[in-house]
Amino acid sequence: MSSDIPDAIVVTGIGAVLPTGRGPEALWTAWREARPALSPYRDPYVRSRRITQFGHVPDELQKLGRDSVPHKLRKFGTPFTFNAVLAAQDAQRQAGESWEAIPEERRGLYVAQDDSTDLGAAAFTKALDKARTDSSAQVGADLQRVVAEAFGNAATFNPFTVIRALNNNTLALVSIAERFRGDCAAFVQDAGAALSALQRALFSLRNGHCDTALVVGAGSYNEALKLAGLYRAGQLSAGGHGRDSLRSFAPDRDGTVVGEGAVALVLERAEDAVARGARPLVEVLGTRLRPALDGGVGPADLAESARTLLAAHGMTPDMLGAVLADGKGTVHHDTAEIELLRTLLKDSRVPVSSVRPIVGTLGAAGPLAELALAPDLFAAGELPPIAHLSMSPDEGTDFVTGSARKRRIDSVLSLHSTFNGFAGALLAKRPHTI
Amino acid sequence: MTRRVVVTGLGAVCGLGLDWQTMWDGLCQGRSAIRAWRLPGVDDFPVRYAAPVDDEAFAERYGADEELNRPMERRARFGLAAAGQALADAGFDASGTPGRVGTAVGSGVPERDPHELLHAVSEDGRPSWQTLYARRAGLNPASGLLCTNDALAASIARRHRLRGPALNFSTACAGAAHAIGHGLRMIRRGEVDAMLVGGADSVLNLPTMTGLHLLGAPSTSELFGDRLCRAFDRDRSGLVAAEGAAMLVLESEESARRRGARVYAELAGFGSSLDAHQVTAPHPEGKGAALAMSRALADAGVAPEQVDCVNAHGTSTPLNDPIETRAIKDVFASGEHYRKLAVTANKTMLGHLIAAAGAPELIATVLSVRDGVVPPTLNLENPDPACDLDYVPDKARYREVSVAVSNSFGFGGLNASLVVRGHEQ
Numbered sequence: 001m002s003s004d005i006p007d008a009i010v011v012t013g014i015g016a017v018l019p020t021g022r023g024p025e026a027l028w029t030a031w032r033e034a035r036p037a038l039s040p041y042r043d044p045y046v047r048s049r050r051i052t053q054f055g056h057v058p059d060e061l062q063k064l065g066r067d068s069v070p071h072k073l074r075k076f077g078t079p080f081t082f083n084a085v086l087a088a089q090d091a092q093r094q095a096g097e098s099w100e101a102i103p104e105e106r107r108g109l110y111v112a113q114d115d116s117t118d119l120g121a122a123a124f125t126k127a128l129d130k131a132r133t134d135s136s137a138q139v140g141a142d143l144q145r146v147v148a149e150a151f152g153n154a155a156t157f158n159p160f161t162v163i164r165a166l167n168n169n170t171l172a173l174v175s176i177a178e179r180f181r182g183d184c185a186a187f188v189q190d191a192g193a194a195l196s197a198l199q200r201a202l203f204s205l206r207n208g209h210c211d212t213a214l215v216v217g218a219g220s221y222n223e224a225l226k227l228a229g230l231y232r233a234g235q236l237s238a239g240g241h242g243r244d245s246l247r248s249f250a251p252d253r254d255g256t257v258v259g260e261g262a263v264a265l266v267l268e269r270a271e272d273a274v275a276r277g278a279r280p281l282v283e284v285l286g287t288r289l290r291p292a293l294d295g296g297v298g299p300a301d302l303a304e305s306a307r308t309l310l311a312a313h314g315m316t317p318d319m320l321g322a323v324l325a326d327g328k329g330t331v332h333h334d335t336a337e338i339e340l341l342r343t344l345l346k347d348s349r350v351p352v353s354s355v356r357p358i359v360g361t362l363g364a365a366g367p368l369a370e371l372a373l374a375p376d377l378f379a380a381g382e383l384p385p386i387a388h389l390s391m392s393p394d395e396g397t398d399f400v401t402g403s404a405r406k407r408r409i410d411s412v413l414s415l416h417s418t419f420n421g422f423a424g425a426l427l428a429k430r431p432h433t434i
Numbered sequence: 435m436t437r438r439v440v441v442t443g444l445g446a447v448c449g450l451g452l453d454w455q456t457m458w459d460g461l462c463q464g465r466s467a468i469r470a471w472r473l474p475g476v477d478d479f480p481v482r483y484a485a486p487v488d489d490e491a492f493a494e495r496y497g498a499d500e501e502l503n504r505p506m507e508r509r510a511r512f513g514l515a516a517a518g519q520a521l522a523d524a525g526f527d528a529s530g531t532p533g534r535v536g537t538a539v540g541s542g543v544p545e546r547d548p549h550e551l552l553h554a555v556s557e558d559g560r561p562s563w564q565t566l567y568a569r570r571a572g573l574n575p576a577s578g579l580l581c582t583n584d585a586l587a588a589s590i591a592r593r594h595r596l597r598g599p600a601l602n603f604s605t606a607c608a609g610a611a612h613a614i615g616h617g618l619r620m621i622r623r624g625e626v627d628a629m630l631v632g633g634a635d636s637v638l639n640l641p642t643m644t645g646l647h648l649l650g651a652p653s654t655s656e657l658f659g660d661r662l663c664r665a666f667d668r669d670r671s672g673l674v675a676a677e678g679a680a681m682l683v684l685e686s687e688e689s690a691r692r693r694g695a696r697v698y699a700e701l702a703g704f705g706s707s708l709d710a711h712q713v714t715a716p717h718p719e720g721k722g723a724a725l726a727m728s729r730a731l732a733d734a735g736v737a738p739e740q741v742d743c744v745n746a747h748g749t750s751t752p753l754n755d756p757i758e759t760r761a762i763k764d765v766f767a768s769g770e771h772y773r774k775l776a777v778t779a780n781k782t783m784l785g786h787l788i789a790a791a792g793a794p795e796l797i798a799t800v801l802s803v804r805d806g807v808v809p810p811t812l813n814l815e816n817p818d819p820a821c822d823l824d825y826v827p828d829k830a831r832y833r834e835v836s837v838a839v840s841n842s843f844g845f846g847g848l849n850a851s852l853v854v855r856g857h858e859q
Contacts, residue, residue, distance in 0.1 A: 076713040105725060109708060113604065115544060115583050163713055163845060165543045165645060167583055167604035172846025175708040181722065183729075184708050184848060185612055188541075188604040189584035196601050200616055207623065209729075290533070291591035291600050301597075305533070420588045422600060 007206040010280035010431050012273050013099070013266035014372045015090030017065055017083040019055035019259050019359055023090065024372035031358050031373070032404065034387040038243045038257050038360055046224045050231055052239025053246075054222065055259015055360030057083060065262075070177055076163050077173050078116070083262035084170045084218035085177050091214065091264040092178065098276040099212065099266065108183040108210030110201040111171040112193030112364035114219020115226060116164065170218045174264075183209040187364075190418035191326075193217065194367040195287040195426060201267055202284060213267040217365040220260030230258065235330055235419060241388075246357045248327030248386050249334050249393045256328040259360030263368035270431065280431035282374040285313045287367075289424035299340035306344055306413065306425040313427060318348035321409030322383045324370045326416050327354030328361055333417055334393075340415070341397045351407070353400040357387040367426050370414040377409045378430045439621045439702075440857055441800050442695040443524025443683030445516035445632075448784055448794055449485035449676055452495055453519060457680075457784075457794060458801050461809035462830045466783045468660045468674050473640060480654045481647055483662045485676035485785025486638055487512060501593060506585070507545045509790075512679035513586045513634030514593060520630060521594055524683035524695060528596050528628075536598030536626050537590050538617045539681075540609025540633035541583050542789030543642050586634055598626045604789070606844030607747075608706075609633050610680070611792030615704030615850055617684050627689045633790030634679030643675065649714065651751065663786075664813040665748035665779035666755045666821040673749045676785025680793035682800075699800045702837075702855040703736065705729025709847025715753055716843060720761030723747075726849035727765045727839060734853040736837055738766045741775065741853075743808050743838040745799040746825075748779025749786060756820035758841065763823070776831055777823045778802075782812035792842035792850065799840040799854045806834050 016023055019037035020030040030037055041054040057065075057079075065082035066074065068089055074082070092099060163169065171186040185200045187193035194217040201213035221227065230236050237245040237255035247253040273280050288309045290302065310316060323345070326337055341352055355370060362369060377383065382404040392399040411429040446453060449467025450460035460467070471484035487508075492515075496502045502511055517537075521528075528535040584602040591600045599620065603613040610633025617629035637643060646652050653662055653672030664670040690697055707729065709722035716723065731738060747758055766772040780795045787794060802808050807830050814827040840852045 073713070104710065105707070160649070163645075163649065165642070166606050166845055167543070168606050168609075168844065168846050168848060171605065171708075171848065172713050175710045175847065176713065179710050181708050181710045181725070183706050184605070185603060185616060185706070186605045186848075187602055189587065189600075189602045192584070192600075193602070196599075199599075203619060203623065203625075207619070289599055289601075290597060291588060308533075418584070420584050421592070422584070422588065 008270035009202050009205050009267050009284050010270045010273050011265045011267055011282045011284060012278040012280060013091035013093070013095030014281065015087035015264040016369060016372055017057055017061055017087045018261040018369060019057055021058065022061055024376065027355070027359060027369060028373055028376040031355050031384045034385070036243045036358050036387060038246060043222060051227050051236065053237065053243065053257045055257060055362065057260055069173065073173055073177060075160050077169065078164050080218050080220040080260055080262060081170045081173045084174055084216050084264065087262040087264035088174050088178050088214060088216055091266045095266040096278050099278065102212050104179045104181040106182055106211040107180045108201060108204050108213040109171060109175050109180040110184065110197040110213055110215045111174065111186040112197040112217040113167050113170045113186060113188055114221065114363040115188060116167050116169065170216060174216055180214060189422060190363050190420060191366040191416040192289045192418045192422040192424055193364045195289045195416065195424040198284060198426065199287045202286060205267060205269055211268070211272065214264060215267060215368065216262065216264045217368040218262035219364040221258035221363060222260060230419065237329060244388050246329045246360060247388045248329050248354045248356050249338065249399060250389050253329045253331060253334060255330050257360045259362050261362050261365045261369065263365045263372055265368060265371065282371065282428050283431045284371065285427040285429060287424060287426045289422055291422055299336050300343050302423045303340050303343035309425055309427050315411065317344050318350065319411065320350045320413050321411045322377060323350055323352045324412060324414040325352050325354045327356040327386065328417065329356065337415065338394050342394055345397055347396055349398050351383050351398045351400045351405045353383050354386050367414060367416050371426060371428055374412050374428050377412060381408050382406050383409065437622050437624065438687040438700055439618050439684050440687050440690050440700050441682050441698040442685055442690050443520040443526060444698065444797050445519025445523060446680040446794055446797060447487060447512040447516045448678030448680065448787065449487060450784060452491060454797055458798065461780060461783055461798055462807050464783070464810050464812055464829060466660060466812055467676065468663055468785050470660065473643060476640060481643060481652045482656055483660060483674055484638055485674060487678050508636040508677060509541065509545065509634040509679065510586045510589055512636065512677065513539060514589055516632060516634065516679040516681040517590045517594065517630055520681040520683050526628065526683055528594055533597045534627040535596050536600055536620070537587055537596050537630040538601040538603060538613040539587050539590065540603045540605065540613040540789045540792065541586055542606065542609060542635045543637065544583055545636060545639050590630065596630060605848045606846055607788055607791055608842040608844035608848045608850040609789035611842035611850035611852060612706060614682065614792065614796060615706060615852060618701050618704050621684055621686050628683060628685035630681055631684055632679065632681035632793035635788045635790040636677035637675050637788050638677050646675065658813065661813040663750045663782045665750040665782050665811055666818060666825050667814045668816040668818040670750040670752065670755060672751055673786040676787045678787050678794070679790055680797055682793065682797065697857045699803045700855045700857040701852065703730040703734025703853035705733055705851045707849045709849065711847050713846055716757045716847065718757065720757040720764065722847055722849045723758055723761035723841065723843055724764045726851040727761065727841065730839065730851035730853045734855065736853055736855070738768055739771050741766065741837045741839055742835045743776045743778065743802055745795050745838060745840040746777050746779050747841045747843045748781050748811065750781060754843065756818065759821045759823055772823060775823060776808040776826050776833065778808050778826045779811040780809060792840065796840045796852055799838045802835045803838050803854050803856050807832055808835065
């Protein structure tokens with residue numbers, strides 16, 4: 001493994017607002033205890049018998065998120081952008097007081113966001129409600145009348161809806177609330193967005209475009225049309241096992257359970273972190289994101305892509321301490337991932353686990369949540385098992401089942417795929433100072 | 435590794451035309467795509483002008499293209515068409531370069547069909563998934579997964595077998611400029627050899643236009659007819675929305691030379707910044723905009739005095755234009771160089787393509803450098819004292835343009851600037 005490369009980038013602060021609670025420790029504990037944070041789907045505007053389980057951020061934590069945002073900014077945000085601000089504040093706090101001395105113009109902000117939940121059915125219905133329109137007999141028949149009533153003026157349609165609908169909403173709110181004026185980027189491509197945001201942050205730090213980078217992943221799948229689209233595509237579990245319904249790699253898996261959350265990471269050059277007395281928590285080596293299965297690129301190509309990522313850092317697959325698989329729990333994704341893992345790891349006995357059954361499919365926050373777990377993996381020297389999985393789905397790959405695998409872990413590769421056909425990987429290792 | 439990056443392919447679909455040549459000809463001739471417009475199904479919608487793509491002409495040109503006629507959002511259709519044009523223009527075949535050619539696009543708000551939203555409303559006036567599902571036969575087939583924000587990047591990668599990184603930027607009206615700028619960085623440092631970059635957007639639908647209208651962004655004036663987009667004019671009253679897409683092929687100079695590719699210009703620099711001020715208003719002193727321009731110039735290794743032309747964001751909104759003017763004056767203050775700049779606002783002819791806006795405007799900037807022409811700012815009839823630069827009013831100006839800057843700024847205080855320089859073959 002390469003060491004002490006001059007452009008080493010480390011994480012010095014982590015914030016997380018997830019279905020498991022606040023901070024990465026809550027996620028780590030839930031994973032170790034095999035305690036899923038999935039719960040029955042609920043929404044003030046949507047009722048469904050088919051959307052059964054969801055990874056909801058607890059109400060009290062949502063309230064904390066809202067309270068963390070300056071009052072004048074709240075009208076521009078959505079619950080998940082509020083969560084992002086809270087996660088950002090926690091990450092900066094952990095990065096230490098000396099971090100605040102970095103000039104605002106040198107603070108880069110790189111954001112991964114899910115598709116907006118606004119300009120969706122809920123916003124539309126709020127407008128209809130306010131217009132006191134009974135649309136039942138008119139659905140699709142008298143569009144002009146309904147529209148005139150619901151969309152006609154600011155009294156029925158929130159004037160900031162389009163701001164909330166913009167997918168740079170998280171970038172805007174975090175930058176204003178937390179005073180970031182530097183280099184920036186924002187992405188929307190499910191979990192792939194976080195890989196892109198991380199890669200651009202690494203690039204900007206290594207090339208001097210900023211002196212610190214806050215990488216934020218935030219979002220929610222809780223939008224009626226989005227959920228309908230996912231269900232229609234056969235991606236969602238029927239929920240027959242209640243909170244245990246996301247069954248990564250299990251023979252009885254029948255789909256994923258989507259959720260919501262936000263994770264923020266403070267990144268900086270290792271020498272800068274050490275110079276200001278900050279504690280590096282994990283070194284981020286790099287990410288890869290590629291168009292996947294639909295693009296004529298199969299598991300073997302994706303395994304090669306991951307191998308290339310490892311090679312760029314002087315590593316081979318057998319040197320890995322652990323692999324965190326995506327494990328969405330859909331028949332299609334998991335089958336492809338099993339083949340990818342077999343091709344990549346080839347009897348190396350590198351243990352493979354997944355946190356997905358605990359926290360659900362998080363979209364933009366997902367890869368960052370797994371990166372946030374790395375310090376605990378390094379410190380505890382154990383890899384918790386894949387919840388609900390009693391038998392390895394593949395003889396050639398060491399899926400961790402039953403109990404945690406004790407071993408020294410110095411590096412972690414996490415794998416990710418998106419609903420729109422992208423696949424990627426994220427490589428991190430133990431920083432040299434711990 | 436630091437490599438020079440050049441532009442070798444262009445593609446455009448917009449109100450001015452369905453290819454970059456027609457668009458550029460229109461810009462140079464001072465033709466405007468802005469016309470009287472009605473939101474389909476809502477005759478009394480207060481926004482009366484826009485710059486739509488000519489659907490009939492598009493169907494005539496692309497009617498035989500099966501892939502472009504699958505159910506998809508308008509922006510994706512325009513984006514795919516522009517991507518195909520740009521790759522063909524560059525003579526680029528990505529199949530021999532596995533993983534070394536990627537794509538980066540800017541996109542905005544997913545297109546929501548109001549019928550789809552109505553279908554989601556149940557009998558008791560609340561959205562119900564069951565109702566939606568039961569009525570799924572009536573749903574817009576472009577809905578659901580197909581209208582996720584990254585659908586265009588995925589479609590481009592699939593169609594053209596681009597196996598390198600595929601990035602979907604979402605930074606509002608600076609989206610395309612950010613996609614282009616980060617594409618530049620990726621090639622320059624050797625992450626890839628080439629990138630297809632640009633943006634696509636269509637906001638000319640009921641939900642998004644309503645949202646923009648309630649925010650007060652588009653002009654509702656009918657005083658000036660199709661001369662409504664009046665960037666830097668005293669009587670400007672808001673943006674004029676447009677739709678379309680534009681794409682560029684960027685590649686390393688070595689790659690272009692190896693292929694014997696025609697080079698339009700060098701993309702020399704990129705700078706980005708955040709205002710950290712307000713969500714709906716730019717920094718009053720234009721600090722973020724100035725920082726983006728300064729960074730782009732430094733990135734290109736260009737002194738402000740070397741710049742001949744600024745392709746302004748120029749939205750025709752009351753706030754943007756004087757603040758952008760102030761930012762330009764700050765950046766080019768030395769020797770009052772701002773007095774020598776030709777500043778142009780393409781939106782007076784193209785309208786505002788929102789997330790895609792930076793892409794056609796970069797194409798215009800590239801062609802200004804190549805051809806020595808600065809397109810005019812139309813409808814600048816009554817100058818605003820707060821906007822006191824040379825905006826090239828009314829008619830295109832023929833002058834040498836060695837270095838030019840293109841600006842894009844977005845809601846939320848996001849700024850991106852790109853620097854284009856002439857390239858000797």
